[in-house]
Amino acid sequence: MVTTKKIILDPYKDILKQILAEVVDLRQKIETKANQRLQKYTGKFKSGYFSDSAGNLAHYLAMRQFDLRHLQDRLAQAGLSSLGRAEASVLSTMDSLIDILKRATEKHYLPDEKKTSKYGFNLGRQLLKQHTIDLFGPSPEQGRAHVMVTLPTEASLDYLLVSSLLEKGMTCARINCAHDDPVIWEGMIKNIRRAEIETRCSCRILMDLAGHKIRTGPVELGPSIHHIRVQKDLTGKVVAPGYLILTSNPESRSIDSTLFRVPIPKLLHNELVPGMHLGFMSNQDKSRYLKVEKALSETDWLVSCDKTAYLVPGCAVTLTTKHQSDNQTSDNQFTLGEFTGEPLDIRVFKNQLLLLTNGNINGKPAEQDENILIHPAQIGCTLSSLIEKLKVGQSVWIDDGKLGAVVEAVTEQGALLRVTVAKAGGVRIQSDKGINFPEAEFNLPALTQKDLIDLDFICVHADLVGFSFVETLADMECLMSELTKRKASKLPIIAKIETNRAVKNLPDIILGTIGRHNLGIMIARGDLAVELGSARLAEIQEEILWLCEAAHVPVIWATQVLESITKKGTRSRPEFTDAAMAVRAECVMLNKGPYILDAIGALVSVMVRMHEHQRKKFSRLRALHW
Missing domain, CATH: 2.40.33 (M1 Pyruvate Kinase; Domain 3)
Known part of the structure; x- marks a missing residue:
């Protein structure tokens, strides 16, 4: 019996020994690569000390340089941790795995407490929880994520609306500085603070800097009618x-x-x-x-x-x-008094031309004479200086991707675009709609003059500042410096990730900031979908969640969550699936709309149900390219 048992166990033990050797080698490589990455940021931290969160993120980034899917499968077959939940505590997960493998393969193995990671399994989760509390306040009941709502203009006058938002479950109010003015903002804030007292519900205030939002210019007006x-x-x-x-x-x-x-x-x-x-x-x-x-x-x-x-x-x-x-x-x-006419209807179709002009030139429809094109449709760009920096072949997207085009030529009149994406009935181009240039790098200043003025108000009244269109660590340095000038260095920053360049630089942005400044990340999925494409967005939003969990940085899941309910009061099955995915973030944002109270109720219900089913996620560890 003894001989038979030994024959059965030896091959299994040999497999475990092979896995152990791989995991030990992997851990060593991770530490080496992580230390090399952290050296880049030594000058950013005067004490020379990196926080546990920065160290763990460096370890996670180092681990994700390797394709570990084959190792994961073998670990899973052996009934062991497959590293798919290692984000919050990378070395602790690996040390625990190594300890189990040594116990199974080394007869006289005794764990060396000095070599065991001091980090601990639960510390990562505790740090993320504490950082979330620092940003958004106490956790909502039933362990669900926080709910953020973009406030409409009427929230400055309608106290009942604001108090109802808090009672329904809003724990963070977003004020977009791209709209309204300080008088309106102050009215919103007064209503929030009053509602906090009367409803006994806590609510943080996030104020978003407008940033360099590149938009379409005004459209020529029709007859005064x-x-x-x-x-x-x-x-x-x-x-x-x-x-x-x-x-x-x-x-x-x-x-x-x-x-x-x-x-x-x-x-x-x-x-x-x-x-x-x-x-x-x-x-x-x-x-x-x-x-x-x-x-x-x-x-x-x-x-x-x-x-x-x-x-x-x-x-x-x-x-x-x-x-x-x-x-x-x-x-x-x-x-009746005098009033102007309505903007002309500018409608373009696939394969037609569109001229992108100086923002001071009014947009207008195409001019034709007996089906002969005299002048293509045109629309202005608010940041006109960018047009001359465009290159032939680069893509341009307008109005959240409703219209796609490529640059055919750049002339003194502007950039001539060929429409490549438009629905069958054409796309109507209106003023004040966003324009995206995914393949162009304009190297704009981190903060506009308006941002600097608005920052004076934000530093006095807000609990969080939203940093729109942040793309580099240098941008973060700029905002942190401006906050210090205003004696608001402790005001947490929500870095809004909404461009392709921001995604590429996300590890740099996080590593150079955490430990120096309270940080949150917003996944601005609307602009990201335009910049990256919807298919690429699906995986990028996952990767951002992984990175932020490794850095113990709270995440806001934003853009078009339960949009059909919010805007129209109708329910869409795909949107509920999307909302269910959103609960893996620490905060979920809803946009303003006439049915916002219904949307909050629906979102809270989904989050409470999903909280019983999952916490974060399980991931397949293919190599990442950060």
């Missing part, structure tokens, strides 16, 4: 009226920027009450009525029209008030 559009069903029956705003102060900020505003005399404004009607003759000589719905502010009234109409400046309107006590009506006539 406004088309009031109603919604109709398939039979042509009106199911929803058209809306617009009557304002006594056109220079004031509108609470709803999506609606057209028409100036009216203050005398008329003072007469209006809900339920009144304003009669007018449409530009097509058809009788129409505007119904006064409600007051939006001290200067703005929301009105509706139940029929299609064309409104022109100087149009006469008759105010009619019907009294319930009798059948008398009182009529007063007023004149």
Whole structure:
């Protein structure tokens, strides 16, 4: 029996010995490569001391230089740890594996406590948890991720909306400095702080620097006429009226920027009450009525029209008030103020030309004469100096990738693009839409003049500062320096990873920052999808999660999470699958929308359910290319 048993065990022991030799050799190589990488950052840390998180990230990056999939399979077959969950504590995982293999293969093996990694298995998880608390506050109930919500303009005036967001589960509010102004931001912040006290819910405030967001320029305006559009069903029956705003102060900020505003005399404004009607003759000589719905502010009234109409400046309107006590009506006539026309419709199709011009030149549709192209459609670029740096063959994407093109030529007029991606019905190009140049490097300054001004406000009011379009460690150094100047060196930075260059430099950005400054990473999937392509994004978002877990850096999963619910109130099965994946991050961001409260409820429900099923993930360790 003894002989038979020995024959069975020896081949198995030989296999374990081979694996042990590989793992020991791998550990040695990892330490060597990690130390070499860390030497690059010695000058960044005056004490010469690297944090445990920096060391672990260096070890993880060194490990991921090797393709370990074959080793993983053999370890799994032997019933051992396959290193697929080693991110948070690389050396501890390997030391534990080596210890088990030696116990199985060396008869007189005694573990050497001095050589055992002092790091420990649980320290990595504890560090990530503590860093998450430092950024977002105490962990939400049931162990779920934090919920961040981008605040709309009306959050500055609507306290009930803000308090409802906190009660539903928002633990971090995002204010985008690319929109609104300090007056609006201050109103948002006051409502958040008040809601924190009254709801007893904690909420951190992230303020995003606008950065060098390259956008389309203004579009040439059409005739001074406004088309009031109603919604109709398939039979042509009106199911929803058209809306617009009557304002006594056109220079004031509108609470709803999506609606057209028409100036009216203050005398008329003072007469209006809900339920009144304003009669007018449409530009097509058809009788129409505007119904006064409600007051939006001290200067703005929301009105509706139940029929299609064309409104022109100087149009006469008759105010009619019907009294319930009798059948008398009182009529007063007023004149509408001046307003501009709507932007022209610029629509381009696949294989057509588009001229990208100086941002000061208004965009306009193509000019044709009997199917002969006289001038291609054109649109301006807000950072015009970039156009001359473009090269033939480079790709250009507009409006979150809805339109794709390549540069055919660069002339004095601008960059001539050939449209390569557009839906069958063409793509309408509007102003203030993002433009991406994935293959071009412009080496823009880290912070714009607007960013520096906004930073003064952020340092006083925010809990976190979002760094848009950060691409290098030098960019991080610049922001850290500006925070120090403002005596806000402890204000945590959320580095938004949204370009191809930022992805390539992510290890450098993290290693050069952690241990010096509180850091979080946002995976800005919208811009990344344009920069990298959707297929590449799918794997990159995974790799970013791995890297950040190894560095114990909290991650924000952002862009288009439950977008259908947020914007339209409808539910999409693929979006729920996406939301389920998002729970591996420490924070999930929702964009603003009319159904945001429903979206928060749905997201929290998904996260609570998924928390019972998984923590982070299991990964296959092919070689990475950082």
